[in-house]
Amino acid sequence: MRKTGIVRDERYMNHRPGSFHPESHKRLKVIYDMLNDPDMAGQFHEVPVRRAEREELLLVHSPQYVDMVAATEGKASQSLDPDTSTSAGSYEAALLASGGLCRAVSMVIEGELDNAFALVRPPGHHAEKSRAMGFCLFNNVAVGARYAQEYHKLKRVLIIDWDLHHGNGTQHSFEEDPTVLYFSTHQYPYYPGSGAFHEAGRGKGEGFTVNVPLSPGHGDGEYVGIFEKILKPVAMEFNPELILVSAGIDIYENDPLGSMLVSPEGFAALTRSIMDVAEKCCDGKVVITLEGGYDLNGLSFSIKSVLKELAGLSETSIEDMISRGDQNKIDYAIEQVLRVHGRFWKGLSP
Ligand SMILES: [Zn+2]
Secondary structure (H helix, E strand, O other): OOOOEEEOHHHHHOOOOOOOOOOOHHHHHHHHHHHHOOOOOOOEOOOOOOOOOHHHHOOOOHHHHHHHOOOOOOOOOOOEEEEEEEEOOOHHHHHHHHHHHHHHHHHHHHOOOOOEOOOOOOOOOOEEOOOOOOOOOOHHHHHHHOOOOHHOOOOOOEEOOOOOOOOOHHHHOOOOOOOOEEEEEEEEOOOOOOOOOOOOOHHHHOEEEEEEEEEEOOHHHHHHHHHHHHHHHHHHHOOOOEEEEEEOOHHHHOOOOOOOOOOHHHHHHHHHHHHHHHHHHOOOOEEEEEEEOOOOOHHHHHHHHHHHHHHHOOOOHHHHHHOOOHHHHHHHHHHHHHHHHOOOOOOOOO
């Protein structure tokens, strides 16, 4: 049994982007209820939640943008982007989302926890330096990575983003930086439009952005195959000191916004694959944060499987799952990534 932390707080539900918005507070309600199931209750360690400090947000965002989000506090609906609006409690929820993740990062780095899952909202990976986008206010995972580097002096952080959508904000935060490797699988072409194979980082950061855009219909076997055959060799060579994960449950098989086919067992296998890398490189240090995911049952079932894998309450067999995948789809992704990244990562092979 490993010591797995969870970040949860009722105030994350005070962000209310509108009655019919898919990024609803009910998403967390079903997850928090699931944590009381008999097989889950008492198995996880609570991470004390705090607000992100202004200096922490400024590691990723501009002062003008932080001020703009702060100005929404206490006000009725404010629209920041066609998809993104705030309510009176949104600014606080967003501060607690980034701050809660930073707290989890500290506890994992310092060895108080083996790993952790930040069950927070609003999500973050579309948020740009000076712009809210795609349901996101502050880029939680980007703030978490920079926080680990600034306050804990880590040199190399790996961010894995399995959300249905490409994490444009995260990519842009680190695309010229070889100390943060960003790996993303996402439905493509799709919102937000970025994340092609050839987007591989710029300047000193060339090679440190790895995009694997996917057509609709990829399921457990293909996702796990891609993680094992592309992510794993690159990640092992990069040798991170901490792994952060942008976990979008919108690749779930019944998600209303997506067309991927990942099952709760598939989410467990992706977690297992990531933990294998973490155990070899960084003493198992993995901190996962919630991004998208809009089917309420999918959120509950899938997050339960991820948490069980993190805590060692289950151990999923990756091999079985890859053998069920469509080998042609996996081979196509490897071929395309090799074409762009073969010169950067010698561990990648056909
Ligand atoms: Zn998403």
